Amino acid sequence: MKRTAVVTGGSRGIGRSMVLAFAEKGYNVVFCYEKNENAASETEKSARDLGAEVYAFKADVSKSEDVEKLFVFVEEKFSGADVLICNAGIGRQKLFTDITDEDFDRMIGVNLKGVFYCCRRALGYMIRNKWGRIINITSMWGETGGSCEVDYSAAKAGVIGLTKALAKEVGPSGITVNAVSPGVIETDMNSAFTPEDMAALADETPLCRIGKPEEVAAAAVFLAGEEAGFITGQVLGVNGGIVI
Numbered sequence: 001m002k003r004t005a006v007v008t009g010g011s012r013g014i015g016r017s018m019v020l021a022f023a024e025k026g027y028n029v030v031f032c033y034e035k036n037e038n039a040a041s042e043t044e045k046s047a048r049d050l051g052a053e054v055y056a057f058k059a060d061v062s063k064s065e066d067v068e069k070l071f072v073f074v075e076e077k078f079s080g081a082d083v084l085i086c087n088a089g090i091g092r093q094k095l096f097t098d099i100t101d102e103d104f105d106r107m108i109g110v111n112l113k114g115v116f117y118c119c120r121r122a123l124g125y126m127i128r129n130k131w132g133r134i135i136n137i138t139s140m141w142g143e144t145g146g147s148c149e150v151d152y153s154a155a156k157a158g159v160i161g162l163t164k165a166l167a168k169e170v171g172p173s174g175i176t177v178n179a180v181s182p183g184v185i186e187t188d189m190n191s192a193f194t195p196e197d198m199a200a201l202a203d204e205t206p207l208c209r210i211g212k213p214e215e216v217a218a219a220a221v222f223l224a225g226e227e228a229g230f231i232t233g234q235v236l237g238v239n240g241g242i243v244i
Helices: 015-025 037-048 064-078 101-129 140-144 148-175 196-202 212-226
Strands: 002-006 030-033 054-058 083-086 133-135 175-182 235-238
Touching: 002 015, 002 064, 002 235, 015 030, 015 037, 015 083, 015 212, 030 037, 030 064, 037 054, 037 133, 054 064, 064 101, 083 101, 083 212, 083 235, 101 148, 133 148, 140 148, 140 175, 140 235, 148 175, 175 212, 212 235
Parallel strands: 002 030, 002 083, 030 054, 083 133, 133 175, 175 235
Antiparallel strands: none
């Protein structure tokens, strides 16, 4: 029986690569997106062209009611999620003293509460089956902190704490919970950086280049597989060595 993967924030960037990678491995895939319907449709088509059963679903993961609707849809199509990849996220560069209450609430809402809502909703099916894989996408800034990205760093650090604690709680039910922590990756989230900034970041990376979304997706596919069954509560860095 095919397993089902749910990917949040799956229309572009790392999320899109996740959808395609899991589809290529033969999973059923449901992914959510918030705004970009055109990108979601294109990702859905590309994944289906790989022979997988794939559905896009519009949802804002910062809203508990949207997450509920997402998982009701998953259950209607495939009974439930065997693998959950919490990838949806937003980024921002802003001086700490300029961050508004609304900025902070939105950052925590999408990047941390969204992970909480999705994990909580997915776990019932996994616990009943005594098997599951949860993979939360954090960031190197969640490990080290990033100047002018304090709210982002705080949210991503929270994801790491959630991952480690939840792994201990649900391990007896046969469920692994891990985080993937990307470094600098070629995505729209880095569009605020100039080419000079990106070149400098590449120079700071021991492998002397920027990472690719497909490399992050490959880490998630590995953690979802049977061969990773004794790995839980870990933070897997996909960062070219910039954080060791």
